Amino acid sequence: MSDPAPVGPRWRRILATPISQLLRGRITGAPCPLEKLKTSSLPENVVEAIRAITTQLNGRLRSRAARQLVNSCKERLLEGCPKSQLAVQLGESESIASLIRTTRTATWVLDSAFPACLWPTVNAFVGRPRFRNVAARRQLNRVRRALRWQLEAGRAPEELASKHGDAIALGGLIYETRSPGPLLDFDLPENLVSLVLDVVQRTRLWPIEKSDTARELCAHFADGLKKGSPPNELIESFGSPATSARLIRRACLRNRPLAWRAWRRTWQSIAVSMAIVLVLWSILATQFIISGKPTITFDRVQEFDDVSRAVPANERAWPLYRQGLSTLTRDERLVCRQAPDGFASGPEGEHWAEANTFLAKHADAVALFLDATSRPKMGFINRDPDNGAWLRNCVYDESYELNPPDLTLFETRSPQVHDLLLVSRMFVGETHVAVELRDGNRCLQLLKARLKLATHNRQAWPSFLCESRANWIIGRTARHVVQLVTERPELFENEQLVTLFRELASVDISEPERLVPPPRKLTTADVGVPDHGLGEAAIADFLQKAYTDDGNGNGRFTFRGFQILQRIAIMYQKKSWLTYFVPPGNKDPQTDAAEATTFQALAAPLALMVADRESMREELLRLRQLLWTERKSTSTAVRFTEPEYDAEYQRLSDSAHLRLKYLPALIIMPNERSQTWSWRTAENRVERDTALVVIAAERHRRRHGQFPETADELVPAFLSEVPTDPYTGKPLDYSVKEGRPNVDSVGLVKEDG
């Protein structure tokens, strides 16, 4: 038996062409799946009937259908079904094949006795393009069930076949209503059923409601036909199916249960609200992103560099620092970072041997650094081509460009600050070497260099970090001086002690030098407080990069502002040493990053809630002033009181409204309770003052043969006055313990404890 022409899409027909078969190694065409099955127990006519069905199928469906049909036939024969009945049931091969293609299975063909003459009728109901796979199987079951009811009611198969021979619309109606039985009672022409189907489909009601509507409309048209109205007249008098469907749907929805209607109304309200919010958000977001762009009027880095460039070359320390730092390889930098106790603790440190070797190797670099400390100004320039070699060693990136001109984000990178810490570490190590050699001059030189390095550190970049780190260097140097003077008094001669005293007394640990002039828009009059130089520039830089500018000093928060906040939050998370900011320690970095991301997503509506430029500037300057006042304060016990800065910061944090309004301020201003801010002015000042008292006491001992009993005895010969303890507001607590001068401070005791 020759295979009929394959059906299906074009690619499937091409696959069935002889040349395609040839290319696929099937010279004789696709093998018949029946040849692989055991069909010997089946009558020849049944096998031929199965063949007639499967030859109209393709691919795996063909094999699967053949296998299912053969198995079904065998089972039916075992159940006692006559062989002749099987052949009859498989008689309508074309309709059965079409149904198998639609349902993708053949298990239903013989699962119960069904007259073969009804398969074309079933195919008319089921074989529609919209029915596929599961939907088609459901429709098939419905139609078969309905037809079986009619057969059981005594109708002849031939009568049913002729009645529903062209039942495409009825098939659709059955699919829509899920209840074929009652609909088959109406003997309506196809065009009227199509109209009912059209109306029912458009109603988009529940199947039971569709069924009720369909039955009523069918009954209506059946009544009309019975009264003698022709179908076309009935269709015309019915009116618009679309209008009817819309009105029927509306009426049926009113008939639904109250709970359902309430549920629907709720969801409708939510959907409408969401849509309104979405539209408003879209408008705001569009306006926010497109029109709200910051106007950058000054380049803070450039201003800083210009100040540095104005310093005469022979007064600039940075070129010498840079020259020395450039000799350190990446690995050597790591040694210096990873073995800090070797440098800090000297011979008592675990890594002293490594530190000693390192220092010996880099004696030239130390000499350069010492030379640098003799120069008055730091003179660091960000955009200096001569920084290339140093940057390559420092940030491990050949193409790295430090704070380029097109920097739109707020953070600036200051690797020079970090590198000065390496210099400080090497100076400390060298001091230990000098002590071991009992070289008082060298020791004095290094201590003076460390104090000068602190000043250079303060000038390296205008930030709190630099100020704090400079104070920390002074504090540590003073602590070292106390240790040397009390434990190795013979190391220094009288003149050296006087010099050391003078250097320590003259160093300023709270007042930064003014390196960058404040921008023109930020004047003393604006702020209402004395200009502190550095902080205001940073604030102005943030405002110009985060806010629009209306020309009158005001503006609104921009999308770029949220990006800046997010970057800062991410920097907190990474705790990057290159950042300009000091990470507030007791802020949760995860929360900060998540908040910033959320804010960016909801940026447009939230930007309306963030304070405008003027208010934000006032608040930032106020915080800045409070912070500065607190940091300068040396006459009050700052550690044990509730500073105004903390109170103001807390006030903004505690209120949901203010937290949102001043979010940028809360993110960019430091949290003073953070551990990162342990390098506090008061503590470093106590350390410095302790060193002054101890030096004075040692000079007293050398002149009078013993240490004074009280600090007052040092005044005025060795001290102009006894320094005040900032933690108590009283003079520092001096005593002689175990034959050595001892100075206590509540703050230091607390810290140590």
Add this chain to the structure above:
Amino acid sequence: MRIERELMRGAGPVAVLKLLEDGAKYGYELVEALSQQSGGVLGMGQSTLYPMLYNLQAQGLIKPRWRESSGGRKRKYYSLTAKGKKRLAHDTAQWRAVTTAMQTLGILPQVAPGLDGGAT
């Protein structure tokens, strides 16, 4: 003559309720009765009638019931509820008032046309 949609929206339900006053009727029967008894004035397409019936049902003025007709086929019959009867009396009184006003104004003749089977 076809009447305006808005007027039909007010008159249609009353007319249907009035027709159901005599007993339960099915959809096609209502269509025919409306057309014939109103001289075609209140005749409406089925696309309008059935939604109107569903609305009246939603308001509790009529109730449907599937019954087997004499021909053995099932039809959906609509009948008035107690609430529907009250509404009919109320609406009838209102329409009478309107009619009287129209007559007074000379817009309507003194004898108003009535629906067959209904009180005038």
